[in-house]
Amino acid sequence: MAARHIPHTMRKLIGTKLSPNFREATAIVEAPVPQPGPSEVLVHNRFVGINASDINFTAGRYLPSLEAPYDVGFEGLGEVVSVGADSKLKIGQPVIYAKFGAFADYKVVSSKSVIPVPSAKPEFLSLIVSGLTAALSLDKIGEIKKGENVLVTAAAGGTGQFAVQIAKEAGCHVIGTCSSDDKVKFLQTIGCDRPVNYNKESLKEVLKMEYPDGVDVVYESVGGEMFDLCVNNLAVKGRLIVIGFISGYESATGFKPSRTATLPTKLLSKSASVRGFFLNHFWNDAGPVMAKLVQQVLDGKLRVSIDKGENTNHGPFTGLDKIQDAVDYMYSKQNKGKVIVELISEQSKL
Numbered sequence: 001m002a003a004r005h006i007p008h009t010m011r012k013l014i015g016t017k018l019s020p021n022f023r024e025a026t027a028i029v030e031a032p033v034p035q036p037g038p039s040e041v042l043v044h045n046r047f048v049g050i051n052a053s054d055i056n057f058t059a060g061r062y063l064p065s066l067e068a069p070y071d072v073g074f075e076g077l078g079e080v081v082s083v084g085a086d087s088k089l090k091i092g093q094p095v096i097y098a099k100f101g102a103f104a105d106y107k108v109v110s111s112k113s114v115i116p117v118p119s120a121k122p123e124f125l126s127l128i129v130s131g132l133t134a135a136l137s138l139d140k141i142g143e144i145k146k147g148e149n150v151l152v153t154a155a156a157g158g159t160g161q162f163a164v165q166i167a168k169e170a171g172c173h174v175i176g177t178c179s180s181d182d183k184v185k186f187l188q189t190i191g192c193d194r195p196v197n198y199n200k201e202s203l204k205e206v207l208k209m210e211y212p213d214g215v216d217v218v219y220e221s222v223g224g225e226m227f228d229l230c231v232n233n234l235a236v237k238g239r240l241i242v243i244g245f246i247s248g249y250e251s252a253t254g255f256k257p258s259r260t261a262t263l264p265t266k267l268l269s270k271s272a273s274v275r276g277f278f279l280n281h282f283w284n285d286a287g288p289v290m291a292k293l294v295q296q297v298l299d300g301k302l303r304v305s306i307d308k309g310e311n312t313n314h315g316p317f318t319g320l321d322k323i324q325d326a327v328d329y330m331y332s333k334q335n336k337g338k339v340i341v342e343l344i345s346e347q348s349k350l
């Protein structure tokens with residue numbers, strides 16, 4: 001494999017202050033390309049993934065001690081271009097990783113944290129946070145079983161699309177919420193049994209009329225009124241997985257608790273439970289699950305929608321300069337599947 005030309009400087013997106021307004025909190029700067037230590041590799045990023053929590057990070061919620069300037073971005077896919085003395089990885093190997101500071105042309109990552117993938121396709125990038133979150137939480141927290149019904153909120157989103165397909169694969173009946181008919185069509189293509197466009201149909205009515213005994217498992221990532229509605233419709237012994245509460249992230253306070261005073265009564269009366277899931281607590285369980293997801297993508301059994309914003313004014317999202325647009329795009333609720341930004345290096349522009 002020919003040695004890659006590595007420039008001395010690169011561009012990266014940094015946080016210049018703490019704010020949930022991602023555009024105001026971030027700016028692009030020139031920086032030296034970092035060098036890998038003995039047990040590290042240097043990755044030339046080809047794609048970076050946008051996550052709802054990018055704005056929790058810039059708001060300072062994620063790391064309490066965070067101070068500006070700080071690096072941003074959770075996940076990347078790229079080629080290994082330089083390896084430390086102790087690393088067994090080969091130059092040219094496509095890898096994915098989840099590490100703070102991914103929104104940069106180049107990123108140093110410890111060798112044990114990068115996961116080799118068969119090719120540099122963005123479908124593989126979507127597995128490291130979005131795919132693993134769905135696979136691990138439905139199994140370990142939701143304990144989904146064949147024949148159960150599973151409600152997925154934000155079902156057409158980056159992680160929702162995986163939750164729908166993984167629950168179907170487990171033999172569950174899947175209800176999925178979304179905000180447009182276009183997304184309803186997408187949900188049908190990935191096997192969702194009962195897509196609900198909540199702007200057209202009342203989810204409350206659908207659940208009351210079509211699922212009178214309640215839902216067994218909820219994959220809940222919206223929060224607020226959606227959370228309350230889901231709790232109220234849990235079946236006996238139902239489980240609600242708190243994946244997130246995106247409806248609160250843009251506000252300065254992050255999250256206003258909903259009417260939780262009645263929660264204990266509701267849970268006890270149904271022997272139901274509400275359990276949280278945070279991916280960072282489950283990396284030890286990720287290895288075999290990731291291997292299975294990669295194989296399912298290769299076999300065409302897991303269909304991954306990648307959204308580069310081609311159909312929006314600011315798209316397609318190519319280059320670090322588009323990351324802020326890509327975050328706004330997600331928060332305008334338009335995305336179908338995983339929002340990603342393709343990074344074009346200065347070299348490949350020549």
Ligand code: NAP
Pocket residue numbers: 050051052053129130133153154155156157158159160177178179180183221222242243244245246247248277278279280330331332333334335337338339
């Ligand atoms: P995403 O689902 O690709 O995009 C967000 C989607 O949320 C939107 O497209 C929109 O779809 C829906 N949404 C509903 N209400 C919204 C609101 N008020 N503002 C903005 N969007 C709203 O994003 P993602 O990155 O995959 O994250 C989805 C959720 O999973 C988030 O809550 C995130 O924090 C969580 N998450 C948790 C973990 C964990 O470890 N716990 C890991 C990854 C992600 P509709 O309009 O169609 O509803």
Ligand code: X1H
Pocket residue numbers: 053056057061062063243244245249253254255278
């Ligand atoms: C140590 O555990 C955590 C867990 C979550 C530390 C911080 C957070 C956090 O900032 C998050 C978060 C992280 C990932 C994700 O996918 C969703 C969320 S929601 C969230 C948060 C939002 C608002 C707050 O006021 C506090 C936390």
